[in-house]
Amino acid sequence: MNQTEIIKNTPYQKPFLFIDELTEISEQGITGNYTFKKNEFFYKGHFKNNPITPGVILTEVMAQIGVVCLGIYLLKNEFRLEKKIQIALTSSQVDFFISVLPNEKVTVISEKKYFRFNKLKCSVQMINEKNELVCRGTISGMILF
Amino acid sequence: MTKEELITKLSAIVKPYIQNEEAFKSLNENTDFINDLEINSANLVDIILDIEDEFDIEIDNDSMEQMLSVKATVEIIQKKMNI
Numbered sequence: 194m195n196q197t198e199i200i201k202n203t204p205y206q207k208p209f210l211f212i213d214e215l216t217e218i219s220e221q222g223i224t225g226n227y228t229f230k231k232n233e234f235f236y237k238g239h240f241k242n243n244p245i246t247p248g249v250i251l252t253e254v255m256a257q258i259g260v261v262c263l264g265i266y267l268l269k270n271e272f273r274l275e276k277k278i279q280i281a282l283t284s285s286q287v288d289f290f291i292s293v294l295p296n297e298k299v300t301v302i303s304e305k306k307y308f309r310f311n312k313l314k315c316s317v318q319m320i321n322e323k324n325e326l327v328c329r330g331t332i333s334g335m336i337l338f
Numbered sequence: 339m340t341k342e343e344l345i346t347k348l349s350a351i352v353k354p355y356i357q358n359e360e361a362f363k364s365l366n367e368n369t370d371f372i373n374d375l376e377i378n379s380a381n382l383v384d385i386i387l388d389i390e391d392e393f394d395i396e397i398d399n400d401s402m403e404q405m406l407s408v409k410a411t412v413e414i415i416q417k418k419m420n421i
Binding site: 281283284307309310311312333335 | 378379380381382383384386387399402
């Protein structure tokens, strides 16, 4: 399964699809990136006249690339057989270090901690274009058949 | 290890994941993880993994599916540990 197929199989669409590319994919982990557009819907309110990417959105980017895309890849065989597979976020613990502004590109690097009994737990970090750590944490999701 | 010791260890493992405090206080062999303790399915996986570490056993998919109550879980742990 290649990156285009993986992204197509995610349940997201604009304005809540936060995956541009997946650059490395293996059974052990995944790397991908997203560039925040200048006019993302949340910049209007976060904050007043001072657009900064919300932490919940950064967490969402990490979850979409690091957990959902990796989960789809790990379940590639089931995905072809079954019509509908749902993925639910079950826990996230994230620490934030620096902010992300409009037009910034972020890269998500996710490492699988375990994938057992349909639960995928990953250690995920996000870096910016200067290779600075933006945030990192542990995110888990559950595959619901 | 006696069954009581096993249940004591098991209740320490499930404690962080429970929602229903009352059901936890009266935890016994017939306690059901999902219906009584209101543990969600993702945390049930954490419990299984913690059980593997605590008792140094490996739980397969079939066993996992049965481990929904204290009684069933204790039986599976005993079987896997040969006690």
